[in-house]
Amino acid sequence: MLKITIIAGARPNFMKIAPIIKAIEKAKSVGEVIDFRLIHTGQHYDKKMSGSFFEQLGIPEPHANLEAGGGSQAEQTANIMMRFEKELQENPAGVVLVVGDVTSTMACSIVAKKSNTQVVHVEAGIRSGDLSMPEEINRMVTDSITDHFFTTSEIANENLRKAGVEEERIHFVGNTMIDTLLSNIENFIDPQIKINGENLEEKNYFVLTLHRPANVDEEEKLKDMMQAIIDGTGDLPVIFPVHPRTAKILQNLGIEHNRLHYVEPLSYLEFNYIVKNAKAVITDSGGITEETTVMGVPCLTLRDNTERPETITMGTNELVGTDPKKLKPYLDKLMAGEWKKGGEIPLWDGKTAERIVERLLEIYQPKLEVRS
Template identity: 80%
Template sequence: MKITIVAGARPNFMKIAPIIKAIENAISAGHKVSYRLVHTGQHYDKKMSGNFFEELGIPEPHANLEAGGGSQAEQTASIMTRFEKELESNKPDVVVVVGDVTSTMACAITAKKLCVDVAHVEGGIRSGDMTMPEEINRIVTDSITDHFFTTSEVANQNLRANGVSPDKIHFVGNTMIDTLLSNMDRLKDPEICVNGERLKEKSYFTLTLHRPANVDEEGQLKTMMEAIIDGTNDFPVIFPVHPRTAKILEGLHIEHERLCLVEPLSYLEFNHLVKNSKGVITDSGGITEETTVMGVPCLTLRNNTERPETITLGTNELVGTDPTNLKPYLDKLLKGDWKKGGIVPLWDGKAADRIVEKLLKIYNIVPSPTVPILEPIPSA
């Protein structure tokens, strides 16, 4: 079996690392399987891409399409034309795409037009918000996917409601959590200082913002930042600034002695920051999953989420994009009344093993007697 794995943007890298490791374990055990790792180049900044490969032990890509930036349409077209040439030269049995970035959708379309199977890791999640580019990417990708590797029962329900055959839905867990759990003892202190003093555990908030609803309009961003500074009392706010947000912040001249703007952090540094935070304020989806596993209070500045299990089972709360909503949530957190959260089913560090085991069965790769059989994958 020949597998092509696609990665294009920062959220993808945490999801592919354990899959590659599981494939390499299968190869070592004697399975007739090989893979090619294709980096589309959607994220091309070193902090947003390169050091993730180094930190997570991801091998050098077999191909880098170097698609670069541009508008949504320009980037999609560039990825598709370059990935088409890659597949024509190295045709696999299945293309594995992860998440919901532009590369996910573009490479899925390209593969299907060349009659190559597509497996979508993190299939079936939905926010219901069609203003999000990611939601469009999810819907388009899932409309042509052959096999869905899902993170939750909610995702399974979404796919069944769209008419997907149950035998195409494989509930395996969350590969991003595989990466987190395998790196918990490797987290690295970013050694950030505020007013000349190093950060102490649970003595600061971590902030991330990048979604258009929060950062594209200067007045909204300014009001939100003021609400965050006002609501966090005497706690420093550490803000690793996304490149798109940095450009807008430059013109707002927002400064405060407790607000610490830093460059994007590496994976190990960022999760050390999150793990030791009093709480996290974010508009990211993936971070809500990581905070749930680490038991860190999370306030999501969005009106919807594609990861409802982080709310119903985890430590996340949906605050919304109205800055006036934030203070009551922060007051509750600072009083020590935040919910504890619990364990999300199959977020146990074994999702990638389940994915590879299932692919071997789907493509009739005869198991080696030396390969341990995992517990059966739960029915979707």
């Protein structure tokens, strides 16, 4: 039996592992000797990740929650490592599967490798080149000890080759975030956001998300960026689901405008409803750039680098930067109806998780047979 321990530490992780769990259950139903144990490290507490979140995405309740909690980067890493070590000792696995680039990804990879357990990294090989981002450190450390790499793009494959990874350990499978998006697109939920008592008009509003320190930690810069957004979006409403951390800063600054509408954080199905129907999205999130590309929605990324360059070269995304003065030409182009259309990205087709499970069985089943 191939026993896989799947790690998730934050909300985006669960969206990436949901289709993998479904694919494992499907393989089991046709007689494949494979099973999983789902571990929630408790890295992030998110009130939106209640039972309804798991139900909406078809994710079973985790077998264990390590309740590692917050604290500094070092405290969080240490807590996850200590608790996961105990979990792995009590419930040994043939493979530990990690996704993405959160602290849990790196911490559980280290524990698994030191326990002589195989490490599989889904969404391996992506790089921003920015070592000031904790996520970049997590990616690099995880990939330095990973046994098999499941990648989202040819760019990620090339990053791994340059790092000396052998071809037979690189598996280009696609993007499980897109599996989740495509399997839920018919179930998106209208959050019924009202502007002056009226529903949002399709393709007639912007969606804004900001959370990265480079954009929200410097008050004057944040003020200038918000002003640039207001100035460049014509007479259209700007819907801003506000991250709690950002909400405090905005409150202190008193940033308000009659077209700027702060709303509570939305569920996955609600948020993607407003993204799908928006004129454009202005964001500093990496994952959203992938979703907008697949849904054909223009995306303006307020970052100086990206670990997902395929969303720019093949998709609907543009890298604006963190300087507020750079935003205007992009918004002018958008408002003039001159934004690029983007196209399909190879293997972002909703079948990534099936390919992952097929490859896992091909890699590890022969070893199990030899051992038995």
